[in-house]
Amino acid sequence: MEGLFGSYRVLLAPMAGVSDIAFRSLCLEQGADLAFTEMVSAKGLSFANEKTRHLLALADGETQVGVQLFGHEPDVMASQAAWIEDALGENLAYxxxxxxxxARKIVSKGDGSALMKTPGLAADIVRAVKDNVQxxxxxxxxxxxxxxxxTAVDFALRMEDAGADAVTVHGRFAEQLYRGSADWGVIGRVKEAVSxxxxxxxxxxxxxxxxxxxxQTGCDAVMIARGAEGNPWLFAQVQAALAGHPEPAAPSIEERIAMARRHARLLTQREGRNIVRMRKHAMWYLAGLPGAAAARGCINYCTNLEDFDAVFDELLEIAVAHS
Ligand SMILES: Cc1cc2nc3c(=O)[nH]c(=O)nc-3n(C[C@H](O)[C@H](O)[C@H](O)COP(=O)(O)O)c2cc1C
Structure with a gap:
């Protein structure tokens, strides 16, 4: 598998509400070659919206980041892409x-997957952004x-023609949301069609x-989203498998709880309302552990680090008792 722009071949997907500096740093540490920010509203940025700007913060030690923009106005997308390029400089990968x-609130404004229904506008956006950034x-x-x-093959060809330097294909239809399974055949068909x-x-x-x-697809890189939820170790497993090495063993209960604790701490270093985000991560890290179902209720009331630590301490005790 060839690298995308060099050595990036295993990528953490953009994930709204998830791929913040805390989650990105853990995934990078486990072997992700590059991580994407949560999607950033071009309109929000254009209003100098602080809540939007802090999505562009870099994690500790993160030298390169992929930034994902959403919007549907070519001029706004282009000017905000240039602003991001200026603000991040060398730290911006692409x-x-x-x-x-x-999501309904996104497509109802003509953003996100709605652009697949307006390929002419989608191409205008790509051209406008390309004209404004290096x-x-x-x-x-x-x-x-x-x-x-x-429509993915035609759409990919139009994006390439408009100047896109690479495309990422998720093998589900927009109307499918996350139902069913992803069709990897379409990734192969796009790969055959574009250069x-x-x-x-x-x-x-x-x-x-x-x-x-x-x-199966000949793709140049792979991108991972939900598989990494509560499981940053997936990147180490994927890197090992792609290199033809045996996959590292799954993390122990102690390692899962320790990672959850670190994640909670990293979230407190992030601007804005942070720790509430930890509730869903905690559920993911702890899923299937003895006592996790009962802990669910407590997790939903956690409002600070101490609350989370108390839940983790209890689960650790239960795990030790079970072992
Ligand atoms: C919680 C969540 C948030 C997401 N946010 C974004 C986003 O901001 N931008 C985007 O392009 N895709 C987003 N996605 C889609 C993922 O990037 C990815 O395309 C999709 O989940 C399929 O990959 P997977 O099977 O590895 O999860 C999101 C998915 C999830 C589950």
Whole structure:
């Protein structure tokens, strides 16, 4: 599998509400080659919205980041892409444009996957952004909009023609949301059609999945989202599998709890309302552990680090008692 722009081949996906500096730093530490910010509203940035700007903060030790923008106005997208390039300089790896998000509040404004239904506008956005920045510009989209109506190959060709430097394909239709399984065939079809690098995305849950996707599709890089929730170790497993090495063993209960504790601490270093985010991460880290179902209720009331530590302490005790 060839690298995307060099050595980036295993990527943490942009994830709203998840891929903040805390989660990115843990995924990078475990072997992600590059991580994407949560999607950033171009409109929000243009209003100098502080809440939007802090999405662009870098994690400790993060030398390069992928930034994902969403919006539908070519001029706003272009001016904000230039602002990001200026603000991040060498720390910016590339700018991605979100054309895949199916959330109603996004598509109702013509953003995200709605752009798959307006490919002319989507191409205008790519051209406008490309004209305004030096960094590579990539586009992330889905198999198509309506279930059964695969438009990804045509769409990819139009994005390439408009100047996109790479494309990321998630093998589900927008109307499918996250239902069913991702179709990797479409990644292969896009790869055959375009000459820019193609990133494959959807349903990578273990190292073997990444190897299978790479072999079946010929993709240049793989992108991982939900599989890494509560499981940053997935990046180490994927890197090992792609290198042809045995996958490292799954983390022990103690390691899972220790990672959850670190995650909570990292979140307190982030601006804004942080620790509430830890509730969902805690559920993910602890899923399936003895006592986790009962801890769920407590986690929903955690409002600070001490609250989380108390839950983790209790779960550790239960785990030790079970072992
Ligand atoms: C909580 C969550 C937030 C997401 N936020 C974004 C986002 O901001 N931008 C984007 O392009 N995709 C977003 N996605 C989609 C993922 O990047 C990815 O395309 C999708 O989850 C399929 O990959 P997976 O099977 O590895 O999860 C999000 C997905 C989830 C579950």
């Amino acid at each position: 700018l991605d444009i979100n054309m895949g998000c199916p 960094h590579p510009v990539t586009v992330k989209f889905r198999r198509g909009w309506g279930e059964g109506d695969e 820019v690098p193609v990133v494959g995305n959807g349903d990578i849950r273990c190292g073997a999945d990444a190897v299978a996707m790479a072999q």
